[in-house]
Amino acid sequence: MKRESIHLLLFLTLISLGAVLSSCRDDSTTYATSEIPGVVIDTTGMPQLRLLQFEELEVAPELHTEGVGESDLSYEWRLYYAQNDTLSEVISEQRNLEGYEVELTPNEEDDPYQVQYTVTDESNGLEYIMAWPLYVMNSLGEGLVIAETDNGSDTDLSLIMAPEVTEDYSEVNIQRKVYSTINDELIPGLVQDMQPVNIYGDPVLLAITGQSVMRISRLDYSYHSMNEELFHYAPSQFSPQKLGGIYQGTVLVNNGDLYEEYLRSSRRFTAPIDAPFPFTVPAQVALDAVLYEQIPVTFYDEVNEQFIYYEAGEEMNLMPSGSGETFDPSEVTNKENMAAGVAVNGDFRHLLRDKDSGSFTLYIFNDEVSNYPDPVTPPLPKAMYDFSGAPAIEQAEYFVLPDNQRVMYYATSTTVYAALYSTSSPVFEERYTAPAGEEITSLQLYQQSGYPSDDPFIDTNHRQLVMSTYDGSEGKVYLLPITNLGVGNIDEGNIKSFGGFGRITAIKPQ
Amino acid sequence: MKKKELVICGVVLLGAAVFSGCEQEEIMSYDEEYTALNFTADSTTYSFLDNPEDEYVQEITLQVMGDSTGHDRPITLEIIEDSLTTAGSSDYDMMEGVVPAGQFTGVQSIRLYNSEKLDSSRVSLHFRVEDSGDFKPGNAESDDFLLTWTNEVVLPEWRWYSYFFCTEPSSTAYRIIVELTGFTELTRRDVYFDVGVSGMRALGREFGDYIKQYNQEHPDDPLRHEDGPREGELIEPIYYTQSEYD
Numbered sequence: 168m169k170r171e172s173i174h175l176l177l178f179l180t181l182i183s184l185g186a187v188l189s190s191c192r193d194d195s196t197t198y199a200t201s202e203i204p205g206v207v208i209d210t211t212g213m214p215q216l217r218l219l220q221f222e223e224l225e226v227a228p229e230l231h232t233e234g235v236g237e238s239d240l241s242y243e244w245r246l247y248y249a250q251n252d253t254l255s256e257v258i259s260e261q262r263n264l265e266g267y268e269v270e271l272t273p274n275e276e277d278d279p280y281q282v283q284y285t286v287t288d289e290s291n292g293l294e295y296i297m298a299w300p301l302y303v304m305n306s307l308g309e310g311l312v313i314a315e316t317d318n319g320s321d322t323d324l325s326l327i328m329a330p331e332v333t334e335d336y337s338e339v340n341i342q343r344k345v346y347s348t349i350n351d352e353l354i355p356g357l358v359q360d361m362q363p364v365n366i367y368g369d370p371v372l373l374a375i376t377g378q379s380v381m382r383i384s385r386l387d388y389s390y391h392s393m394n395e396e397l398f399h400y401a402p403s404q405f406s407p408q409k410l411g412g413i414y415q416g417t418v419l420v421n422n423g424d425l426y427e428e429y430l431r432s433s434r435r436f437t438a439p440i441d442a443p444f445p446f447t448v449p450a451q452v453a454l455d456a457v458l459y460e461q462i463p464v465t466f467y468d469e470v471n472e473q474f475i476y477y478e479a480g481e482e483m484n485l486m487p488s489g490s491g492e493t494f495d496p497s498e499v500t501n502k503e504n505m506a507a508g509v510a511v512n513g514d515f516r517h518l519l520r521d522k523d524s525g526s527f528t529l530y531i532f533n534d535e536v537s538n539y540p541d542p543v544t545p546p547l548p549k550a551m552y553d554f555s556g557a558p559a560i561e562q563a564e565y566f567v568l569p570d571n572q573r574v575m576y577y578a579t580s581t582t583v584y585a586a587l588y589s590t591s592s593p594v595f596e597e598r599y600t601a602p603a604g605e606e607i608t609s610l611q612l613y614q615q616s617g618y619p620s621d622d623p624f625i626d627t628n629h630r631q632l633v634m635s636t637y638d639g640s641e642g643k644v645y646l647l648p649i650t651n652l653g654v655g656n657i658d659e660g661n662i663k664s665f666g667g668f669g670r671i672t673a674i675k676p677q
Numbered sequence: 678m679k680k681k682e683l684v685i686c687g688v689v690l691l692g693a694a695v696f697s698g699c700e701q702e703e704i705m706s707y708d709e710e711y712t713a714l715n716f717t718a719d720s721t722t723y724s725f726l727d728n729p730e731d732e733y734v735q736e737i738t739l740q741v742m743g744d745s746t747g748h749d750r751p752i753t754l755e756i757i758e759d760s761l762t763t764a765g766s767s768d769y770d771m772m773e774g775v776v777p778a779g780q781f782t783g784v785q786s787i788r789l790y791n792s793e794k795l796d797s798s799r800v801s802l803h804f805r806v807e808d809s810g811d812f813k814p815g816n817a818e819s820d821d822f823l824l825t826w827t828n829e830v831v832l833p834e835w836r837w838y839s840y841f842f843c844t845e846p847s848s849t850a851y852r853i854i855v856e857l858t859g860f861t862e863l864t865r866r867d868v869y870f871d872v873g874v875s876g877m878r879a880l881g882r883e884f885g886d887y888i889k890q891y892n893q894e895h896p897d898d899p900l901r902h903e904d905g906p907r908e909g910e911l912i913e914p915i916y917y918t919q920s921e922y923d
Binding site for chain 1: 872873875876878879880882883918919920921923
């Protein structure tokens with residue numbers, strides 16, 4: 168080979184060797200060679216941020232800051248007026264949030280505010296962010312609404328909040344005369360019944376007196392509107408008898424007519440339920456609030472002596488007559504209504520008193536049977552219990568049919584009795600006597616507002632009786648715990664009472 | 678030198694062509710004297726049906742085609758004496774009309790008078806914008822206006838009423854509906870958003886109950902349509918309370 172060529176070859180070989188040796192070099196540029204100590208915001212075990220309006224919000228988050236100097240950290244607490252919104256305000260720049268009075272308006276359960284906590288490591292500019300939803304409950308929270316009167320003709324509204332009637336609450340907080348404080352006047356007439364509802368997004372308390380239907384805001388008990396303003400086709404006469412609720416429907420019985428309305432979308436009652444025959448609705452209607460019940464309402468029409476059921480979205484119908492059944496609904500005549508209720512298995516119950524003999528009978532119908540797409544099988548007679556022989560039942564003014572046991576409570580002005588009807592011959596026992604000098608003015612089973620839809624429920628749901636008494640100058644509310652379902656004993660040792668009221672005319676959980 | 682001469686000639690000719698080819702035309706710019714007024718609608722009819730007074734001031738809006746100015750400009754209208762103008766001088770009063778300073782719309786007010794003859798007839802006024810100091814008449818399609826007034830029932834579009842009250846219109850049915858519900862007209866928005874379908878049915882039932890109740894109390898003189906396609910026939914409501922009237 169020529170000498171030049173050899174030189175060239177050597178030269179090229181040298182170059183390629185160099186290239187080969189240098190091409191595989193460990194690239195250590197992506198190694199994390201700089202250790203940054205991090206800040207960890209530990210939220211284990213932290214309770215939900217939930218408080219009443221005007222309370223102070225305090226949050227002391229646990230921070231792990233090893234390796235970071237305390238002086239390098241800065242903090243920011245930011246409040247967002249809606250989750251995922253951009254409008255916000257810095258409420259503190261301390262490590263812990265304390266002493267911040269929450270003046271925000273109470274929010275709906277599914278639309279909370281948001282609190283965002285940012286810890287910034289100033290030495291490197293890194294931000295550590297944590298956010299929590301904030302629930303502001305109005306100070307008129309869950310509890311028992313008490314309608315009371317001092318003058319015997321006008322009503323005020325008060326609220327009892329206590330662990331037995333307010334979920335996740337450990338204090339006893341009684342706010343008295345809230346209605347008159349806000350509105351500077353009382354409700355004319357005596358409130359007989361109330362129902363918490365939602366009208367087009369607004370939390371509302373409906374209340375009825377003997378001559379009016381009223382809409383009251385549940386945020387602060389301010390008066391909103393009444394009577395004609397609550398109806399599209401207003402009734403010619405306002406003589407309300409009952410307020411209640413079924414699934415997606417508020418029930419109002421007025422002047423013998425039944426209204427059933429999903430006020431969240433309708434905003435007003437439209438027109439009463441119709442039927443191709445004359446009928447009169449009593450105050451004692453059995454309401455089945457379980458969702459999608461095809462027949463949510465039944466009642467005994469005293470005027471026309473017929474049992475009637477209402478098929479949701481349709482009209483009223485007569486219960487079919489049935490000879491050979493336990494009882495024939497069309498043969499139940501000359502009765503007056505004392506109480507009505509529904510059992511947890513869907514049975515409809517009507518306590519009727521014979522106008523002539525004065526005897527009390529409990530009529531029970533089976534739940535309806537859905538045969539979709541065929542017509543529904545209406546409630547059929549199931550059982551009948553004769554309560555004659557029940558001590559003092561002729562003097563009884565209050566009747567309670569708890570959903571979850573075959574026990575009926577009835578009360579005279581001094582004593583509460585239980586009628587146990589799980590066997591064919593009912594057994595009657597005394598359960599509780601009011602303290603001397605106190606007259607019983609109401610008795611009902613405690614049912615948490617939202618039942619049966621919003622489970623889980625408070626422990627005391629269906630497990631206590633709510634009773635009110637009056638001794639001539641002071642009204643009291645008693646919570647009587649029920650033990651031994653099926654026997655219905657009252658746990659006298661754990662009775663809670665709240666006093667200092669006027670004469671109580673109605674109580675309703677909100 | 679032939680070439681040079683040719684070039685110079687060419688350049689000179691070219692130059693001449695260039696300079697004579699581009700004429701600058703004046704861009705037509707806005708001149709105040711072109712300012713005009715257009716009516717924003719063709720016509721309107723006013724009914725004294727729900728007005729207990731005997732006079733009403735009708736306001737007619739006009740739109741300026743042009744610029745606003747720093748002073749008020751009066752509107753002048755001229756009555757067109759044609760077959761459409763049936764109102765007499767006692768039926769109306771032409772009032773002030775002005776386009777306020779800085780605005781692009783103006784309002785002409787006309788006071789209308791009710792009288793007995795309007796119970797069963799209508800009068801109209803046909804007018805246009807007069808070519809006055811500040812304004813010229815506007816576009817041909819919008820430079821005139823027909824104003825009609827009456828005390829007759831002016832029936833609105835019946836479509837939504839026909840679903841909830843009664844299928845065919847008449848002044849009788851309309852008067853009752855307005856008295857009970859206040860709805861002098863019904864739009865899709867009223868039905869689906871403001872009141873809701875079940876709410877409308879409730880109002881229909883209120884109307885039906887009124888008819889049924891009236892007929893029950895006046896068995897010899899039940900409610901009939903006084904005009905419209907079902908003139909003379911009984912008013913048949915779509916909804917009513919069966920448990921009461923069946």
